[in-house]
Amino acid sequence: MATSQESLEGGSIVWIDCKSIAKSIEEDVRKRVDLLSFTPKLVSVVGTDDPSTASYLRSQKKKAEKLGIDFEIIKTSPGDFLSTLEKLAEDKNVNGVFVARPLPEGLDEKRVFSAVPVEKDVEGVNPENLGFLLYGEETFPPCTAEAVVKVLESVTEISGKKVTIVGRSVTVGKPLAIMLLKKGRDATVTVCHSRTQNLGEITRASDIVVVAVGKAHFLKRDMVKEGAIVIDVGINYVDGKWCGDVDSAVEEIAQVTPVPGGVGQITTALLFEHVVRAAERQKA
Numbered sequence: 001m002a003t004s005q006e007s008l009e010g011g012s013i014v015w016i017d018c019k020s021i022a023k024s025i026e027e028d029v030r031k032r033v034d035l036l037s038f039t040p041k042l043v044s045v046v047g048t049d050d051p052s053t054a055s056y057l058r059s060q061k062k063k064a065e066k067l068g069i070d071f072e073i074i075k076t077s078p079g080d081f082l083s084t085l086e087k088l089a090e091d092k093n094v095n096g097v098f099v100a101r102p103l104p105e106g107l108d109e110k111r112v113f114s115a116v117p118v119e120k121d122v123e124g125v126n127p128e129n130l131g132f133l134l135y136g137e138e139t140f141p142p143c144t145a146e147a148v149v150k151v152l153e154s155v156t157e158i159s160g161k162k163v164t165i166v167g168r169s170v171t172v173g174k175p176l177a178i179m180l181l182k183k184g185r186d187a188t189v190t191v192c193h194s195r196t197q198n199l200g201e202i203t204r205a206s207d208i209v210v211v212a213v214g215k216a217h218f219l220k221r222d223m224v225k226e227g228a229i230v231i232d233v234g235i236n237y238v239d240g241k242w243c244g245d246v247d248s249a250v251e252e253i254a255q256v257t258p259v260p261g262g263v264g265q266i267t268t269a270l271l272f273e274h275v276v277r278a279a280e281r282q283k284a
């Protein structure tokens with residue numbers, strides 16, 4: 001089981017080991033990069049100074065270097081956003097296109113994400129790729145949602161489990177719900193959000209809780225069943241440090257994924273796995 005023990009005063013905390021999951025994805029990516037006759041390339045398009053985006057871009061840059069994948073960041077003004085994406089769509093040297101959220105104000109997200117060609121859409125944000133998910137087809141599933149699925153598959157049998165997802169974003173909550181419902185995974189999924197009543201009752205009745213709300217210390221110990229599995233998707237910058245959405249006291253009674261060094265690492269590894277997949281398909 002992919003967990004690691006960390007002895008602390010007064011007890012022992014079981015962390016879910018995300019590093020080894022990320023590492024095995026990266027090893028696979030490395031091998032597949034070597035088999036290509038060209039160097040695959042990812043371009044990340046950014047329009048804001050959002051700190052969590054900056055963290056992700058640092059992570060992307062590090063991984064690209066490690067994996068032998070070409071990587072470029074394009075900082076774009078709102079007025080040039082669509083024309084930038086059109087150029088990248090046509091550029092034969094670019095295999096994957098990542099568009100950072102949040103988008104700059106005033107841009108229509110359906111128009112922007114539709115401008116990422118389906119075959120270069122390594123994050124699965126194009127409405128066509130999101131639509132494929134509903135049919136159970138996961139060529140380019142959203143990376144963070146896929147990362148959560150990988151973690152769960154490594155620590156438990158998902159089938160039949162009660163999974164509560166807190167957060168209904170297009171990047172995590174909604175696609176993850178669809179992916180966990182998929183035939184073969186067979187979770188019983190509840191999706192909660194800011195208008196949910198009696199949230200704690202719902203999460204306490206769950207075998208697995210996934211939190212993706214973007215609020216530090218959001219999930220408290222009394223909202224979690226003892227022995228539950230808790231996946232922390234949050235990444236918040238508080239007092240000069242990164243932390244997730246899960247309050248640290250939850251670690252005393254549940255298996256939790258750490259932040260940093262948790263889901264984010266796997267997300268980045270999967271983004272590059274999708275870049276290689278895109279390159280393999282474009283080559284053929």
Ligand SMILES: Nc1nc(=O)c2c([nH]1)NC[C@@H]1CN(c3ccc(C(=O)N[C@@H](CCC(=O)O)C(=O)O)cc3)C=[N+]21
Nearest residue numbers: 052053055056058059099100101235260261262264265
């Ligand atoms: N279209 C889009 N998709 C995203 O998935 C997306 C996004 N926009 N905008 C920003 C947030 C944030 N996010 C992170 C992913 C990984 C790390 C990550 O791996 N962080 C390292 C720390 C890296 C460092 O700061 O040095 C870690 O957790 O270990 C961080 C942040 C994805 N996001």
